[in-house]
Amino acid sequence: MPEEVLFKAEQDQDRAEIAALLRRVADNLDDGDAITLKAGSESVTLEPPARPTFEVKAEREGPADGPGELSIEFELEWDEDDGGAGSGGRLEIE
Known part of the structure; x- marks a missing residue:
C-alpha cells in the first residue's frame, strides 16, 4: 500500500522544547483528545x-x-x- 505523508516537520530544538511537545501529545492521549500537528500554514488533526x-x-x-x-x-x-x-x-x- 503506498504511503501518503499527511504532515512532516523537522527542526533542531532544545530538549526542553521537545519534552513540552511530547508532553502535549501525552496529555491529549490521556484526555482522549485529538492531536493537531501544526507548522507554518500546514496542519493535520488526527484522533x-x-x-x-x-x-x-x-x-x-x-x-x-x-x-x-x-x-x-x-x-x-x-x-x-x-x-x-x-x-x-x-x-x-x-
Whole structure:
C-alpha cells in the first residue's frame, strides 16, 4: 500500500522544547483528545483510538566502520476503519 505523508516537520530544538511537545501529545492521549500537528500554514488533526499500536525504534544510520546518525522514533499507528490493536511484549521506557 503506498504511503501518503499527511504532515512532516523537522527542526533542531532544545530538549526542553521537545519534552513540552511530547508532553502535549501525552496529555491529549490521556484526555482522549485529538492531536493537531501544526507548522507554518500546514496542519493535520488526527484522533487516535483508545488502543493504537505504539512503536519505538532506536536506529543508527551511516557507515558500518564510522560514526553515523542516531535516532529514536516514536510512532502511533492504527487502521482508519477499525481502531487498531497491538501485540508483543510490554514496552518500558526508563
